[in-house]
Amino acid sequence: MLQAxxxxxxxxxxxxGVRLRGTFHRPAESAADPxxxxxGQARTAVLFLNSLALPRAASGDSAVYWAxxxxxxxxxxxxxxxxxxxxxxxxxxTDLLDFINAGGYAAAAxxxxxxxxxxxxxxGVVVVGHCAGSVSAVFAAAACKECKGLILMDPYFxxxxxxxxxxxxxxxxWVRRSGVGxxxxxxxxxxxxxxxxxxxxxxxxxxxGALLSKWKTVAxxxxxxxxxxxxxxxxxxxxxRLGEFDYIQHVLKLAGRKSRxxxxxxxxxxxxFANREARDAVREEIxxxxxxxxxxxDPEVSAQPTPQSSIKYNQSSPTKTMRPPxxxxxxxxxx
Amino acid sequence: MQSQPHSEKHLxxxxxxxxxxxxxxxxxxxxxxxxxxxxxLVGPFASERHNTYIPLVRWARYLAARNIEVLRYDYRGxxxxxxxxxxxxxxxWSEDVRLLSTxxxxxxxxxxxxxxxxxxxxVLAGRAFDVGAGDALxxxxxxxxxxxxxxxxxxxxxxLEQIFKFGNDRRSTADYIRELEQGTPxxxxxxxxxxxxxxxxxxxxxxxxxxxxxxAELAYQRPVKITRLGKxxxxxxxGGSVGYDDLKDFTWLFAPHHNWIAEAASNFNKAEAYAxxx
Numbered sequence: 001m002l003q004a005x006x007x008x009x010x011x012x013x014x015x016x017g018v019r020l021r022g023t024f025h026r027p028a029e030s031a032a033d034p035x036x037x038x039x040g041q042a043r044t045a046v047l048f049l050n051s052l053a054l055p056r057a058a059s060g061d062s063a064v065y066w067a068x069x070x071x072x073x074x075x076x077x078x079x080x081x082x083x084x085x086x087x088x089x090x091x092x093x094t095d096l097l098d099f100i101n102a103g104g105y106a107a108a109a110x111x112x113x114x115x116x117x118x119x120x121x122x123x124g125v126v127v128v129g130h131c132a133g134s135v136s137a138v139f140a141a142a143a144c145k146e147c148k149g150l151i152l153m154d155p156y157f158x159x160x161x162x163x164x165x166x167x168x169x170x171x172x173x174w175v176r177r178s179g180v181g182x183x184x185x186x187x188x189x190x191x192x193x194x195x196x197x198x199x200x201x202x203x204x205x206x207x208x209g210a211l212l213s214k215w216k217t218v219a220x221x222x223x224x225x226x227x228x229x230x231x232x233x234x235x236x237x238x239x240x241r242l243g244e245f246d247y248i249q250h251v252l253k254l255a256g257r258k259s260r261x262x263x264x265x266x267x268x269x270x271x272x273f274a275n276r277e278a279r280d281a282v283r284e285e286i287x288x289x290x291x292x293x294x295x296x297x298d299p300e301v302s303a304q305p306t307p308q309s310s311i312k313y314n315q316s317s318p319t320k321t322m323r324p325p326x327x328x329x330x331x332x333x334x335x
Numbered sequence: 336m337q338s339q340p341h342s343e344k345h346l347x348x349x350x351x352x353x354x355x356x357x358x359x360x361x362x363x364x365x366x367x368x369x370x371x372x373x374x375x376l377v378g379p380f381a382s383e384r385h386n387t388y389i390p391l392v393r394w395a396r397y398l399a400a401r402n403i404e405v406l407r408y409d410y411r412g413x414x415x416x417x418x419x420x421x422x423x424x425x426x427x428w429s430e431d432v433r434l435l436s437t438x439x440x441x442x443x444x445x446x447x448x449x450x451x452x453x454x455x456x457x458v459l460a461g462r463a464f465d466v467g468a469g470d471a472l473x474x475x476x477x478x479x480x481x482x483x484x485x486x487x488x489x490x491x492x493x494x495l496e497q498i499f500k501f502g503n504d505r506r507s508t509a510d511y512i513r514e515l516e517q518g519t520p521x522x523x524x525x526x527x528x529x530x531x532x533x534x535x536x537x538x539x540x541x542x543x544x545x546x547x548x549x550x551a552e553l554a555y556q557r558p559v560k561i562t563r564l565g566k567x568x569x570x571x572x573x574g575g576s577v578g579y580d581d582l583k584d585f586t587w588l589f590a591p592h593h594n595w596i597a598e599a600a601s602n603f604n605k606a607e608a609y610a611x612x613x
Contacts, residue, residue: 010351
């Protein structure tokens, strides 16, 4: 069995005795010393975290597609399984969602960011998280200076439940299928909207206070953040469904005037962003955003993958050597 | 037949790439020093891979802790394997099973090989077993043919799609199948299904001898176990919530199947020893 292909390498990082497994996508380049490009500046890498319990390939293998694309553009890309997920060691239990929402993966994600930066002699990482992965990304960014940017896909800032009661599921199913149910649903939405208006700008009771606080810390400090929204059920653009609290507007206010938060709505996306049109749109937006915020200054950076021999993620010397380097069925959708 | 399990913490898992024509298969070997058996785990198709990933990793670890070496992998063009999905055929994926079986058999020391398939993986495993691969076969929820496996995935996806659609925007499974049959590729949970794959799937059958365990053992003279998983096994069977049901404790499912594998391996080893003595 091989440890690497022409463009990818399998890597491991140890965290308190737990072995975390991941894939490194080698960046395209032409410089002799792949740690740097022409200007002598170390590169910024892209680090993908798991979305809830999905393996590191993500829905429809979209993370593989994005990582390959960014590597072709010259950005080293890493996809890791967090403890207990995918191929990594460690345990998880059915309270995974609560664990994530409480920032349970912050330490592991921050450790990964540090390891990747140290081993590759990189300038930092942009952490990418989708859905529950975006919660871990925000917590991680607040916990490590190596995180130089965030990409958040359909983030949520409340505390959803992992499994809704069966009666609630049946009711939702009926509402979606029945004309009467749809009408009742609209009336319910309006009633909720009225309550929201009367309640002023106060946060809902199930807001994730700890997450919002970390968000405020990183966003108000001017960390570049790119946020993607997929249209939700009975919603358009980045606006929430009638009667639901507008968290995006709220977090933009929290971020303040010095923030560098960009919100993009991908109209063709579902919550997973895995369909072709959505993943292409996301790729394009991220590539432009990376080029603006983390430019590669070497004009000769090739669009072709680097030959295997030129970059090696050296596992045997874990201290510092990167030699010449919707899911629609997501538990959170529609909550 | 119970053996004292090793602590799963001390087991070696080696991820690697196995070279096949035009692609690299992503593999994870749950390595065992002196195994009583080896098992090739043939998982389900495309999006089902993601939903079943954690339970199947846990299954592999459960077996490795009990001295059964396991190799799991991703189909060509899916997950961590390289290759372009819509260029792949069911025959390519059959070849993956044959090549990996051969690789496992060549490992030392020799141990009986069990091929284990789930859903579409059960069809692939069954067909490999039919042509002589493996000393025992374990099937979880085998469909009669590949089309049944694809159809079941499609129906689940259409159900989810309909959550987001109202009135005339809603399309039925039949509408999507019609398009696919008319030559338009269909994207199901981020995976592009080609018309060719759909058409081929009808004739890609589970061998008839695998209809029942009795018929199979008679035909092959090798142990075969077939289990139809119920809703309680979700997401290994249809249903369940991602991020919740895939994290459940599956010992109730793993233990009896491990016992069956251990017994099949023990019988195989006894027969080998007897044959060697004569």
